[in-house]
Amino acid sequence: MKYIFIFFYSFVLFGCSSGLDITLPDKYTEENDQPKGYLVGMIGASRTLPASGEALTTTLMIRQIGDDDTIMLTNDNSHSDFKTPSLLGQLFILPLPAGEYELYRITIEGSNGNQTFNTNSTGNLALKFRITEDTANYIGEFIAISRVVKSQLWNLKYPSGRGYFKHGYDVERDSALFYQLNPDLKAVNFQTKELAVIRNRLIYSDQSQ
Structure with missing residues (x-):
């Protein structure tokens, strides 16, 4: 695996600012004559209290159909390409060989102030899409939101540290x-x-409603 930290425009990744980490299997960085397209999407977080997801670290796991090698896109929301009072987000733009892919798992890491949580989706999400040659293939936005729980000591709601994506x-x-x-x-x-x-x-990161 190659771990690529995005700080500026490069020949491998386009238009990403720092804060977004890409884990990319070696074969995707090798020079070859395979036709390529661009995988494009937004990873971000809600900024609306008490459900703000800004403190969550979220990862999308993607693979080519019939291949176990995983592409991981991780965002800790430390930087953003856009920010509004209710949302922030960072665009990912990744050149990949044309073909069939799937978003098969997500992970969310967070804390409720006392305990750190790391949750995963169960099974295969099987959210399939096709990368078309010489095309920006946009799979949408994934906005992290922290689950809200009621305090046992005060009649207040606060983020639990766990979370989910709104797509x-x-x-x-x-x-x-x-x-x-x-x-x-x-x-x-x-x-x-x-x-x-x-x-x-x-x-949902643990598939519970």
Whole structure:
């Protein structure tokens, strides 16, 4: 595996600022003649209290269909490409060989102030999509939200440290960011790849409701 820390524009990854860590199998960084497209999406967090996910570290695990090698995209929300009063997020742009892929697992790490949690989705999420050659293949935004619990000592709600993702699409915002961060890719077509229908557009880290 190669661990790639994004600090500036490079030949491997495009348009990403620091704070986003990419774990990439060696074969994806080797020079070859395979046709490639760009995997594009947003990883971010809610900023709305008490459910803010800014303190959560979230990871998307992706693999090519029929291949066990994992691509991991991890965001600790220390940097962002956009920020509003309710949301912040960072765009990932990753050149990959054309073919069928799936988002098969997520992990969320957080703390309730006393205990650290690390939770994983169970089974295979099997959220499949296709990377098309010479195309920005947009799989949407993944916004981390902390679960809210009621304090046993005070009648207050606060983030539990555990969390989940809200999935959706903001094509206008993210396509604008894609071209802004990558002016050399203005000729590349930006195409939304619809993932399988997710119940209530929520992805839970331990599958519990």
